[in-house]
Structure formats: structure tokens, C-alpha cells
Amino acid sequence: MPWDNERGPLFRAIVPNQHSRVTYAELLFDLVFVFAVTQVSHTLLAHFTPLGAAQTTLLMLSVWWVWVYTSWVTNWLNPELTPVRILLFLLMLGGLVLSTSIPLAFDSRGLWFAIAYAAMQVGRTIFWLLSTPRQRTAARMNAIRILVWLSTSAIFWIAGGIMQGQERLVLWVVALAIEYVSPVVRFWIPKYGASTVADWYVEGGHLAERCAGFIIIALGESIVVTGATFADLKWTFEVVAAFLSAFLAALAMWWLYFHKGAEAGSELISNSSEPGRLARLAYTYLHLPIVAGIILSAVADDVVLQHPAGHSDVRVVVSAVGGPMLFLVGTILFKHVIRGWLQLSHGAGIVALGVLGWFGKELSPLMLSIATTLLMVIVAIWESLSLRSKAGDAPETQSDASSA
Known part of the structure; x- marks a missing residue:
């Protein structure tokens, strides 16, 4: 392993098969x-x-x-x-x-x-x-x-x-x-x-945990801003619905990133023979659209909370549709690096969001928010069922191979 010897006094100690905790x-x-x-x-x-x-x-x-x-x-x-x-x-x-x-x-x-x-x-x-x-x-x-x-x-x-x-x-x-x-x-x-x-050479598990922490920061910021905006408004039916939609969207994003992706990425980079190359691509560059999508979605949540009724203008459509789309683009590319295939659920979600954006001006900001949230929830459920199905097929495949 590179860099095991001649560590400087300020450098971390490298322990095989164990990643350093975030301090x-x-x-x-x-x-x-x-x-x-x-x-x-x-x-x-x-x-x-x-x-x-x-x-x-x-x-x-x-x-x-x-x-x-x-x-x-x-x-x-x-x-x-x-x-x-x-x-x-x-x-x-x-x-x-x-x-x-x-x-x-x-x-x-x-x-x-x-x-x-x-x-x-x-x-x-x-x-x-x-x-x-x-x-x-x-x-x-x-x-x-x-x-x-x-x-x-x-x-x-x-x-x-x-x-x-x-x-x-x-x-x-x-x-x-x-x-x-x-x-x-x-x-x-x-x-x-x-x-x-x-x-x-990087300690892959530590870097993966650090980047996951930044995603938590971005999601937490969006929830805090949404809660602060919601607290200052009159709680009408539309405002409450917009708040619930924003909250569910944040949970769907959390699920899409953390349910399987973050753990799989940490395991892959920890066991990789070239962790530096993987860290540069998956964690330095491909996390950018994920973070950008969360930030843009937070902007949409604020706008929709304050003006849930009427027709959606360009600002609402771009932020409400563009935020989840950027997030899905980032996660599908990130998961492609760690899994080796493009997640069909994410690809379908990106296409569906593109179609929704085309007709977005015809919907109210609240309905557009609910529609994008529903799509993100569907993508999250679809991916979970798909991964569970793949996990269930794995022992069968191994058994067939042994028989052969």
C-alpha cells in the first residue's frame, strides 16, 4: 500500500482494513x-x-x-x-x-x-x-x-x-x-x-464519509430553510401541503443517496486498488450535481411555500424541476461508477421530470411541487425494490453456478 512508510508526525496512521473516523x-x-x-x-x-x-x-x-x-x-x-x-x-x-x-x-x-x-x-x-x-x-x-x-x-x-x-x-x-x-x-x-x-492514495472510507456528511449538510440546510419559511407564514391548506411536499422530497433525496448508494460507495473505495482515481471521479466531481440539485430544490421549496397558487413562472419551473433532475443526474452517474450499471429507475425519473418541465407552466407551483415530489418517491421505491430483487437473485445464481 502506498504511503505506509515514512509518515510525517502530522499524518494519520494507516490501519489496514479499517478506515479513520471523521473527527x-x-x-x-x-x-x-x-x-x-x-x-x-x-x-x-x-x-x-x-x-x-x-x-x-x-x-x-x-x-x-x-x-x-x-x-x-x-x-x-x-x-x-x-x-x-x-x-x-x-x-x-x-x-x-x-x-x-x-x-x-x-x-x-x-x-x-x-x-x-x-x-x-x-x-x-x-x-x-x-x-x-x-x-x-x-x-x-x-x-x-x-x-x-x-x-x-x-x-x-x-x-x-x-x-x-x-x-x-x-x-x-x-x-x-x-x-x-x-x-x-x-x-x-x-x-x-x-x-x-x-x-x-486516500483512505477511501473516510473520504466517502466526509462527502456523505456534506450531503447531509445540504439536505439539512434545505429542511431548516423550509421550516423557517413555513413558521413565518399563515398556515393555509396550500401552505401546509407545500411544506409537506418539500419535506417528503428531502426524505426521498436522502433515501436515494443513503439507502444503498453511500454505503456501497464507501465499501468500493475502501477496497479499491486505485482509491485516488475513484475519489477524484465519484467524490470530487460527481457529487457536484447532487449538491447543486439539493440547493436548487431548496430554492423551489421557498418559492412554492410563499406563492403556492396561480401559474408557475420560469423561476418556479426551473427550480422545482431542475433541482430533482440535477440530483438524479448526479446520483445515477455516482451509482454507475460504484455499481457498474445505469439505474433504470433514475433514468426514467430524469425523463419524467423533463416531460413534466415541458408542461410545468400549466400547473400551479403547489401542483408542480407535489408532482416532482411524487416522482422522486416513485424513483426511491423503484430502486429499493430493484436492489432487493437483485439481492434475492444472487444466491440463486451462485447455486446454479455450483450445480453447473
């Missing part, structure tokens, strides 16, 4: 991102235009990226040790500045957002580099590669924070593109070249 310091760090996710959804709600959607998407991508990079680093470093805890606490402070800057990131707080983001990305990587023993060559080279890429993107983040209007958006798109492309090219830089798959 309390990591959980505390994650709480900052409850606030960040709330800020992203509220920002989209306040600026639901094509430009506002593009800006909010960029902000959401940056929030996810800074969180997932921290999860990779704490997969290697041990948060039970004081220096690593101090790093997480400093990153929490940066995360709070980042989160509070989100609503005005394309207005008066752009430079604050950029400085906080760049400082978190570059500062964390410098700490990782300094914590890695010199004899651990592969890890040090990886830290140097990542530092070069993140330092390059930081230039564009800061420049964008100084600029205004479209120039800021363009520069930040370039910065984010640099960061999202870098893992694909394995952080290639002159002289050092690109990293290899063996260089990216």
Missing part, C-alpha cells in the same frame, strides 16, 4: 458550510436571472471546491493533532469571511471573497507542504504541483475581486476553470511533470 474538528469545520450553502441558496433566490444563476453557480462551485480540497488534505493529515486543528480553525475563519461575502460577492465584497478563497486554498496547501517530510518525495511533489496551480488561480481570483461587473465574472471563471482542470491533467507542471494514480 470532531472536521465536523465543526463542516458547520461553517451549513452557512455557506444557506448563503448560496438565498443568493440564487434573490438573483434568479440568467446572469444571477451564472454568478451563483460559480459561487457554489467555489464553495464545494474549497471544502473538498480540505477534505482531501485532512484525509492525510490528522485533525486530532493540535497544529492540524489550528489549521482547520483558521480555515473556519476564512470560511466565515467567504460565506458572509457570498451575497455581495459580485458587488461590494468581491475582493473580500477573493482574498478569503485564495488564502484558504493556498494557505492550506503551504501547511500541507511544510508538514510533509522531505523523504516523502511523492507527497511533497504533489503538494508543490497543487501549490503552483492554486497560486496561479489565486492571481485571477484577486484580480477579479479588484475588477467590477463582467470583468470580475470572466476572471473568476478563468480562476475556477484552472482549479477544476488541474486534477484532470494530474496537476502537471514543468520539471515535475504529472502525478501518477499511485501518488494519490
Whole structure:
């Protein structure tokens, strides 16, 4: 197993066939991102235009990226040790500045957002580099590669924070593109070249648990926002129905991700011979549409609660249908990686949501919400029955094979 020897004093101990638990310091760090996710959804709600959607998407991508990079680093470093805890606490402070800057990131707080983001990305990587023993060559080279890429993107983040209007958006798109492309090219830089798959050993079970925790954060945020909105409204029949629909939709999303998918993903990556490759695809990239779908669904829940009657406008249709659709796209791709086949229930749900979106303007926001919730519940039940059927067929297949 790579990296078993020559561990640095701040690195986790690797125990065969046992994954490291998520520490309390990591959980505390994650709480900052409850606030960040709330800020992203509220920002989209306040600026639901094509430009506002593009800006909010960029902000959401940056929030996810800074969180997932921290999860990779704490997969290697041990948060039970004081220096690593101090790093997480400093990153929490940066995360709070980042989160509070989100609503005005394309207005008066752009430079604050950029400085906080760049400082978190570059500062964390410098700490990782300094914590890695010199004899651990592969890890040090990886830290140097990542530092070069993140330092390059930081230039564009800061420049964008100084600029205004479209120039800021363009520069930040370039910065984010640099960061999202870098893992694909394995952080290639002159002289050092690109990293290899063996260089990216991760403790798979721990990383899977961390990403599952972020999904819980996003779902919890949507439930909290829905409950807060519901508490401030007059409890008419339509409002109560909209609240129940939003709650059931959140439960369906939880079921679709956690009932079998999260556990299967954790088991697969824990036993994989190339956990780094699987972590990059399934947990770094394919969780993005899952998180985006939850955030967009939370926006829909808020809109429907406040205006359940009348005809659905473009904002309602896009959020009410687009949220569950993004979630299903993310989960079908994630489960394809861990199971090896495309889940028919999810594919049918995506098609059904597309048809529903075509006729969405003809329905009231409440009826559209109920219809999308019903589809998500059907997909969840269908998948559960399908997996139970496959599990029931497995012993039969083994018996037939033995007879043959």
C-alpha cells in the first residue's frame, strides 16, 4: 500500500482494513458550510436571472471546491493533532469571511471573497507542504504541483475581486476553470511533470464519509430553510401541503443517496486498488450535481411555500424541476461508477421530470411541487425494490453456478 512508510508526525496512521473516523474538528469545520450553502441558496433566490444563476453557480462551485480540497488534505493529515486543528480553525475563519461575502460577492465584497478563497486554498496547501517530510518525495511533489496551480488561480481570483461587473465574472471563471482542470491533467507542471494514480492514495472510507456528511449538510440546510419559511407564514391548506411536499422530497433525496448508494460507495473505495482515481471521479466531481440539485430544490421549496397558487413562472419551473433532475443526474452517474450499471429507475425519473418541465407552466407551483415530489418517491421505491430483487437473485445464481 502506498504511503505506509515514512509518515510525517502530522499524518494519520494507516490501519489496514479499517478506515479513520471523521473527527470532531472536521465536523465543526463542516458547520461553517451549513452557512455557506444557506448563503448560496438565498443568493440564487434573490438573483434568479440568467446572469444571477451564472454568478451563483460559480459561487457554489467555489464553495464545494474549497471544502473538498480540505477534505482531501485532512484525509492525510490528522485533525486530532493540535497544529492540524489550528489549521482547520483558521480555515473556519476564512470560511466565515467567504460565506458572509457570498451575497455581495459580485458587488461590494468581491475582493473580500477573493482574498478569503485564495488564502484558504493556498494557505492550506503551504501547511500541507511544510508538514510533509522531505523523504516523502511523492507527497511533497504533489503538494508543490497543487501549490503552483492554486497560486496561479489565486492571481485571477484577486484580480477579479479588484475588477467590477463582467470583468470580475470572466476572471473568476478563468480562476475556477484552472482549479477544476488541474486534477484532470494530474496537476502537471514543468520539471515535475504529472502525478501518477499511485501518488494519490486516500483512505477511501473516510473520504466517502466526509462527502456523505456534506450531503447531509445540504439536505439539512434545505429542511431548516423550509421550516423557517413555513413558521413565518399563515398556515393555509396550500401552505401546509407545500411544506409537506418539500419535506417528503428531502426524505426521498436522502433515501436515494443513503439507502444503498453511500454505503456501497464507501465499501468500493475502501477496497479499491486505485482509491485516488475513484475519489477524484465519484467524490470530487460527481457529487457536484447532487449538491447543486439539493440547493436548487431548496430554492423551489421557498418559492412554492410563499406563492403556492396561480401559474408557475420560469423561476418556479426551473427550480422545482431542475433541482430533482440535477440530483438524479448526479446520483445515477455516482451509482454507475460504484455499481457498474445505469439505474433504470433514475433514468426514467430524469425523463419524467423533463416531460413534466415541458408542461410545468400549466400547473400551479403547489401542483408542480407535489408532482416532482411524487416522482422522486416513485424513483426511491423503484430502486429499493430493484436492489432487493437483485439481492434475492444472487444466491440463486451462485447455486446454479455450483450445480453447473
